[in-house]
Amino acid sequence: MATDWQILTNLISLAINVGLIYFAVRLFQVFKGAIMGKPWLYIVPGTLALAAGSCFLLFYYVFDFIAIGHFIATAFQLIGGALILIGFYIQHRSWTRRS
Numbered sequence: 218m219a220t221d222w223q224i225l226t227n228l229i230s231l232a233i234n235v236g237l238i239y240f241a242v243r244l245f246q247v248f249k250g251a252i253m254g255k256p257w258l259y260i261v262p263g264t265l266a267l268a269a270g271s272c273f274l275l276f277y278y279v280f281d282f283i284a285i286g287h288f289i290a291t292a293f294q295l296i297g298g299a300l301i302l303i304g305f306y307i308q309h310r311s312w313t314r315r316s
Contacts, residue, residue: 224279227274230271231268231271231272234264234267234268234271235268237267237268238261241260241263241264242261244260245257245258245260245261255307255311256304256305256306256307256308257304259303259304260301260304262297263297263299263301263302263303263304264301265297266293266297266300267293267301268297269297270289270294270295270297271290273287273293274286277290
């Protein structure tokens with residue numbers, strides 16, 4: 218059974234991830250169609266995957282799912298982190314491109 222601290226930290230993590238999704242979508246709307254639009258095509262789904270991973274982890278702790286729930290949560294967070302990293306890398310490359 219999960220401890221209260223595990224559930225609380227996962228709830229806070231989920232709330233933070235929802236905030237990340239909100240601002241990622243807002244920034245994507247600002248940058249859409251411009252050179253900065255491409256990185257945010259990776260960052261937005263990455264934040265969604267992070268939030269999905271947080272949801273699975275929260276369900277794993279609250280409802281005491283089987284071990285596959287922890288694996289699914291970790292896989293979603295891994296994919297989300299990789300997508301965000303790719304998006305940040307593309308944005309960094311476009312900001313530091315030398316003429």
